[in-house]
Amino acid sequence: MSPRTILHLDMNAFFASVEQQANPELRGRPIAVIGSGGRTVITTASYEARKLGVKTGMAVWEAKRCCPEITLVVGDNRKYTWTSSRIVEMMKEYTPLVEVFSIDEAFLDLTASLGIFGTPERVAYLLKARIRHTFGLLCSIGIAPNKLLAKLASDMHKPDGLTIIRPEDVSRVMEHLPVGELCGIGRKMERHLNLMSIYTCGELGRCDVTRLSKKFGIIGTRLKEMGQGLDNSPVAPLEAEDEVKSVGHSMTLRQDISRREDILKYLLQLCEMVGRRARRYGVSGRTVTLHIRFADFYSGAGRQETLKRAVNLSNDIYRAAVAILDTLELPQPVRQLGVKLSNLEYQGGQLPLFPDERKKHEMVCAMDEVNNRFGDFTVTFGSLLAAEEKGSRVISPAWRPEGIRNVQVL
DNA sequence: TCTGGGGTCCTAGGACCC
DNA sequence: TCTGGGGTCCTAGGACCC
Numbered sequence: 001m002s003p004r005t006i007l008h009l010d011m012n013a014f015f016a017s018v019e020q021q022a023n024p025e026l027r028g029r030p031i032a033v034i035g036s037g038g039r040t041v042i043t044t045a046s047y048e049a050r051k052l053g054v055k056t057g058m059a060v061w062e063a064k065r066c067c068p069e070i071t072l073v074v075g076d077n078r079k080y081t082w083t084s085s086r087i088v089e090m091m092k093e094y095t096p097l098v099e100v101f102s103i104d105e106a107f108l109d110l111t112a113s114l115g116i117f118g119t120p121e122r123v124a125y126l127l128k129a130r131i132r133h134t135f136g137l138l139c140s141i142g143i144a145p146n147k148l149l150a151k152l153a154s155d156m157h158k159p160d161g162l163t164i165i166r167p168e169d170v171s172r173v174m175e176h177l178p179v180g181e182l183c184g185i186g187r188k189m190e191r192h193l194n195l196m197s198i199y200t201c202g203e204l205g206r207c208d209v210t211r212l213s214k215k216f217g218i219i220g221t222r223l224k225e226m227g228q229g230l231d232n233s234p235v236a237p238l239e240a241e242d243e244v245k246s247v248g249h250s251m252t253l254r255q256d257i258s259r260r261e262d263i264l265k266y267l268l269q270l271c272e273m274v275g276r277r278a279r280r281y282g283v284s285g286r287t288v289t290l291h292i293r294f295a296d297f298y299s300g301a302g303r304q305e306t307l308k309r310a311v312n313l314s315n316d317i318y319r320a321a322v323a324i325l326d327t328l329e330l331p332q333p334v335r336q337l338g339v340k341l342s343n344l345e346y347q348g349g350q351l352p353l354f355p356d357e358r359k360k361h362e363m364v365c366a367m368d369e370v371n372n373r374f375g376d377f378t379v380t381f382g383s384l385l386a387a388e389e390k391g392s393r394v395i396s397p398a399w400r401p402e403g404i405r406n407v408q409v410l
Numbered sequence: 411t412c413t414g415g416g417g418t419c420c421t422a423g424g425a426c427c428c
Numbered sequence: 429t430c431t432g433g434g435g436t437c438c439t440a441g442g443a444c445c446c
Binding site for chain 1: 437438439440442443444445446
């Protein structure tokens, strides 16, 4: 395989920076973006807040403890999705091979475009300058022969960094790099490797592959390659991406609940969110999963059930979810509920065959249409929730601005 | 008022069929 | 009397990512 030139772009403190741009009073100050619910965490902290110890995933009270003057902003995903889409459009001017990895990260395969734009550094500087001028936002860029190394490189200098790993640098960079720095090796995997006396990528790359395969199974080979800085995976633009395999929503409730009728209300809301997203993208699914987290945070219950036929009507999903609920023991009040539809089938807008089915389908589509125009839960089943519980605004960096993974509500 | 929400992939074990 | 093996589908749970 001939050498490739891959660029990874990572927006710095994306949600927080977008908010600071939208509101000049927030610039230069410690702020953090949080979710809208009663029980939420820090989604993104500005660099000013990070300096004081505020981190993603922290409870709000914890963030306030390290930084009493912090300004908390409830996230607005329309802003982030809009900005992200504009940045992706900009990136597509340099190559059609843009893989949107998350709302604030993307890979570009520049191999074929360097004839037009010159060096990859030049593309990086152009992108950085344009993103800064247009949106007032900073990003870190990594350039390397593959995605694994490009992502590693973009992480090396933050914020506003530009790091290049050339083919001749790879073995030097990997030699003393801790294995946990690689995307794909998390805390548990790192601990297992350390127990095998493998601490650095250099050691991982030299490790006997049978030893790795014995311990880690099918990914043993892949691990050794990662240690050597090898990665053949292509940059996959949206059209080339695998089909989405599941659609789900979950919510942590404002308060723990125990009464069945309360649980059912939230369950119906979740099934409506899942069903509507599935219908919007023309998928239905045969497997419905219900998951519950109990009041103690650590314990939970859940089950999945595969139906005879694929469904995407909220009521069908709801019926399956309730059937599962009725098989579960609930030893504690419920903190969090989740519903997922998987085993997906892509039907591409086919209408059901039988008249009564079709009528139901048409009614649901009409409801969806109203909700799409006027906001979630404008028209909905009678038993849905009071105004203050409407359409919990999901804030998650894992969104994509396009396609079914756009979880944007409203 | 302690601890969010969206996904993917892999493993292991059981049921069932040929 | 005892004991097969491959394949598929399904479920539960864990690790990892942003």
